[in-house]
Amino acid sequence: MTATYRNPVLNADWSDPDVIRVGADFYLTVSTFTKVPGLPILHSRDLVNWTIIGHAVTRGYDDVRPGCGVWAPSLRHHDGRFWIFYGDPDVGICWMSAEDPRGPWTEPHVVKPGLGLIDPCPLWDDDGRAYLVHGWAKSRAGVNNRLTLHRMAPDGEKVLDEGTLVIDADLLPGYRTLEGPKLYKRDGVYWIFAPAGGVEQGWQSVFRAESVFGPYEDRIVLAQGGTDVNGPHQGGWVDTPSGEHWFMHFQDRGPYGRVVHLQPMTWGEDGWPAMGDDGEPVAEYRVPVPGGAPATPATSDDFAGPELGLQWSWQANPDPAWWELRDGRLRLACVPGPDDLRVRPSVLGQRLPGVPCTVTVTLTLTGQGRAGLTVVGDTAAFIGLEGTAAGKTVLICGNTETTEDGEPVPVEEGRAVTIGARIGEGALVTFLADGRDVGAPFQATQGRWVGAVLGLFAAGDGTGQAIFEAFTVDIERHSQ
Structure with a gap:
């Protein structure tokens, strides 16, 4: 019998998820704002059963600052290292890296300082060049609904230009609050996956171009439709060792936070990705990689030590x-x-x-x-x-x-x-x-x-x- 899962696969506040695969292992991280430790690293072998294995951020602010700190991250594996890029809207775009996802991680490095710089994502291209895309927080920058792309030093030390506005969603009919970009390359085509419309009523779009600097054309690939999954919002695209494709994203559930859903994804004959069930979120589907052991992030704690549980x-x-x-x-x-x-x-x-x-x-x-x-x-x-x-x-x-x-x-x-x-x-x-x-x-x-x-x-x-x-x-x- 084919094993199935039900959404959400992470039924708690795992906000703004991004996911990658390294070999047979999947890793995921999420935004944590001013929580310490922050940027938890979760591990899975099947994209359904997850455990917490560590944190990338061990220090933050000395006082509680609701809505500040570590915003939506991007997780990548490049040149033998794990990298997390995130935006602190009051500091700029930062990253840290590690050989082992369990740590230790480097101290945060500011690759682009400034107010309102959020939702960054790097791409190391086939020719060795590196790029960085990010969104904008209107509360700090005075603008949003647009995505900016930079050339970046391959070691992440700094951005190499003033940035290019690659997508101005004010020019796209019906678009508002375009954010959370994830930058990919597939078969010579550049892709930006990004949600718009807000976390409670929005949708997931993808943009494609022959050049990393555009021009980009867009398509909405996942929306609530007739389901009860409001908003389906930002996340990450990942493949399995067998070559299948999947998309993980969040749904805003008020006091429960931003829970994480897993959607099947295919590439159509027209070259565009198709998600879920004809563009609507699935409630249940077959497990991407059969044979995984049941697991969920820890909650209960017997305080046996020697350290606090990773859920705290x-x-x-x-x-x-x-x-x-x-x-x-x-x-x-x-x-x-x-x-x-x-x-x-x-x-x-x-x-x-x-x-x-x-x-x-x-x-x-x-x-x-x-x-x-x-x-x-x-x-x-x-x-x-x-x-x-x-x-x-x-x-x-x-x-x-x-x-x-x-x-x-x-x-x-x-x-x-x-x-x-x-x-x-x-x-x-x-x-x-x-x-x-x-x-x-x-x-x-x-x-x-x-x-x-x-x-x-x-x-x-x-x-x-x-x-x-x-x-x-x-x-x-x-x-x-």
């Missing part, structure tokens, strides 16, 4: 004094910082699953402070414990402004409490304590171009400590 990230640069793994437990210091969890750097988070689930973690609080489990987006809410100056520990539940929802419940000092969240359809959250519902339901919301995050936090004057153990994510069976 901080909201800004972490201080080693914030955390420790010891005896199968995660210990977070109740450190000072903003009360608003949306801008607290010391929130340790991971992606919200895209299906109903129940999340639990056992928490013990010693000393003064506040600690717990939070769901963070444009709004935030939490459940946790609070140690007071009087030496009492209470169970609390609150919202973004850290106001309490209901009366605090006294907890015997030193007693472990299993706190959690039941996340239902539409990302409606009900907090839990020792298996019972606590507080009013909370509607999770997306953040700045990201989905909601499940987080652990500890806040205070530095004297208290939160001890977490057995972080578990249980997916509802009928949702799998």
Whole structure:
């Protein structure tokens, strides 16, 4: 029987994916904005089952800057090395490289400084020349809906010219917000795959030309049509060892973030690519490479160490004094910082699953402070414990402004409490304590171009400590 998969193949916030194949192995990376570590590297043998194997970015900003940092990356393998190009809209176009995708990666190098330079993609041509295409962020540059191409030094040290406007989508009827270009060459023809129309209602276009500098002609190759896959947005084209072609892209799902779909792709007799089912996303299809073992990016964590699981990230640069793994437990210091969890750097988070689930973690609080489990987006809410100056520990539940929802419940000092969240359809959250519902339901919301995050936090004057153990994510069976 032919093995099949169902979309999305990555059902959480894996935003702006790009994918490549090296031998029999597939690698994928995504944008992470100001999360640290950032630019996760995922590995697969069949384009369906994925695991996290490392990160390319280990440092970012010291403060939380929603919507800033690492925007849509391009992943390539050239001259025996892996390369990631990305745009930081407040810095410019950067890249890093590594011999092993697990790392270590070089420090970011700015190949083109400037505001609003985003979505870069390199191409090393057959004659040894190199090129770099990128889009524009109107919020910084004042313009968008256009793609600029540069000649680039083959070692990526710098761009070699002022850039050429190769596609001005203001001149294309119906086009708006053209972005996310991926530059390829096939059988002597240059191709730019790029979405337009916005992440929620847009489509995927491709452009082709005999010269890398154009002129380019366009065609829409993937759109929502009669499906429930809104937007089908930017991604990457990849082939398999058997010579088949596939396209990975994202769909914006609000509080769940940008989930990743896999589309079959063929090349028509007219030379243009055809994606999905007659240009519409497929819900189910055969697995590209049969025989792969089931795998998904990690979520649950027993904190056995010696390092944090690769699914975790901080909201800004972490201080080693914030955390420790010891005896199968995660210990977070109740450190000072903003009360608003949306801008607290010391929130340790991971992606919200895209299906109903129940999340639990056992928490013990010693000393003064506040600690717990939070769901963070444009709004935030939490459940946790609070140690007071009087030496009492209470169970609390609150919202973004850290106001309490209901009366605090006294907890015997030193007693472990299993706190959690039941996340239902539409990302409606009900907090839990020792298996019972606590507080009013909370509607999770997306953040700045990201989905909601499940987080652990500890806040205070530095004297208290939160001890977490057995972080578990249980997916509802009928949702799998």
